[in-house]
Amino acid sequence: MLELTGVRAGYDAQEVLHGLSFTVPPRQIVAIVGVNGAGKSTTLKVISGLLRARQGTVTVDGRPLAGGSAAEAVRAGIAHVPEGRQVFPNMTVRENLLLGAYTAGKAAAPRLMRCWASSPSCRPRSARTPDRCPAASSR
Ligand SMILES: Nc1ncnc2c1ncn2[C@@H]1O[C@H](COP(=O)(O)OP(=O)(O)O)[C@@H](O)[C@H]1O
Numbered sequence: 048m049l050e051l052t053g054v055r056a057g058y059d060a061q062e063v064l065h066g067l068s069f070t071v072p073p074r075q076i077v078a079i080v081g082v083n084g085a086g087k088s089t090t091l092k093v094i095s096g097l098l099r100a101r102q103g104t105v106t107v108d109g110r111p112l113a114g115g116s117a118a119e120a121v122r123a124g125i126a127h128v129p130e131g132r133q134v135f136p137n138m139t140v141r142e143n144l145l146l147g148a149y150t151a152g153k154a155a156a157p158r159l160m161r162c163w164a165s166s167p168s169c170r171p172r173s174a175r176t177p178d179r180c181p182a183a184s185s186r
């Protein structure tokens with residue numbers, strides 16, 4: 048379960064999140080809807096440790112994240128998939144996917160197979176080809 052309690056966050060003098068609280072129960076999908084500039088991406092940045100909350104807490108399964116550490120968030124099972132094409136353009140598709148599976152250990156290989164099954168165009172033709180798909184090769 049993911050829980051935000053009284054989160055305040057922003058940029059320089061501008062506060063964007065004014066005490067945000069919500070819960071994502073286990074095995075549920077929660078969508079955040081709002082106009083441009085409402086603070087959706089800021090909320091996700093706080094959850095994934097890319098932006099430190101000025102106040103409030105983020106907990107995963109009851110354990111508080113210290114905040115401001117993406118590495119800690121990843122270890123807690125949080126993954127941030129940014130909008131646009133913010134992949135690592137100089138790495139292959141396979142390398143980008145493996146990086147995303149960094150904490151998965153042995154589970155990474157079957158997950159890669161599932162990715163390639165649903166997106167065959169991203170599957171490398173051979174280990175020697177530059178296995179890029181459009182999302183990774185354009186900026
Ligand atoms: N890196 C940043 N530096 C300064 N202000 C930012 C930055 N990112 C977003 N903002 C501002 O924070 C507010 C919320 O933005 P954002 O969370 O990106 O909104 P949304 O994702 O809902 O469109 C906006 O006023 C935006 O201009």
Ligand SMILES: [Mg+2]
Nearest residue numbers: 087088089130
């Ligand atoms: Mg956004």
